[in-house]
Amino acid sequence: MTSNKKKPRLVVSTGAGISAESGIKTFRDADGLWENYPVMDVASADGFRRNPALIHQFYNERRRQLGTVRPNRAHEILHELEEHFDVCVITQNVDDLHERAGSTEVVHLHGELTKVRALDNPDLTYRLESYDTATTPETRIDGHRVRPHIVFFQEAVPMFEPATQLAAEADIFVIVGTSLVVYPAAALLNYVRRGVPVYYIDPNPSKVPDGVIVIREKATEGMARLAEILLKKI
Ligand code: APR
Secondary structure, eight states: OOOOOOOOEEEEEEOTHHHHTTTOOOSTTSTTEETTEEHHHHSBHHHHHHOHHHHHHHHHHHHHHHTTOOOOHHHHHHHHGGGTSEEEEEEOOOSOHHHHHTOSOEEETTEEEEEEEETTEEEEEEEOSSTTOOOOTTOEETTEEEEEEEOOBTSOOTTHHHHHHHHHHOSEEEEESOOSOSTTGGGGGGGSOTTOOEEEEOSSOSOOOTTOEEEOSOHHHHHHHHHHHHHHHO
């Protein structure tokens, strides 16, 4: 028998920590280095202007690595929760592990490793053929030179506005594995309606906003615990 009852809206904001147990390194655990590169060299608009070849090479490498890892239990539980909740994931991650775990509504605030976009038209995005597909500053698709479909520091975050609207829809809001230091993503919490329960899963949270229920565990264990708590309440 199916129920007509409307599922509660569960909005989940995820960061690098949710993919850590899949083997993808987080950003701020290694002295501001990202996979041994200074973050501003490989993830800023200035860095891209200075050395576009390095940026292409860096994201080619991240993409290739992404093809070798798999979603973990935390990604899977988020997908499984769709049976009881109307789940929306807002992720700062550029990996595709939420999609590969089966999540159906995923918003990428900072872009996607599996895509590039035209330099002369930001609305033209292209999904690359495989994780091993490499691009350079000379690569052309449909006649357009392309760049990684990544939001660099010093650039606007076009998906932020839609994400704020999603945050405002939440009946339950969850934050997983983000240091809550990079804006505007960290500001999403400000759009959650008053009285909505907010859970924060992180083994080592750098700051805990007022009124937030902290689950101080790794994503896989923390998500299992959270699922138990949420399923008891419905
Ligand atoms: N499970 C859950 N959380 C974890 C785990 C784990 N196994 N391991 C680490 N963490 C937590 C850390 O304690 C930290 O709070 O994940 C968080 C990772 O923080 P960051 O590395 O700052 O990642 P994130 O918040 O996603 O970074 C935001 O910064 O460089 C940019 O654009 C990049 O999207 C990224 C943004």
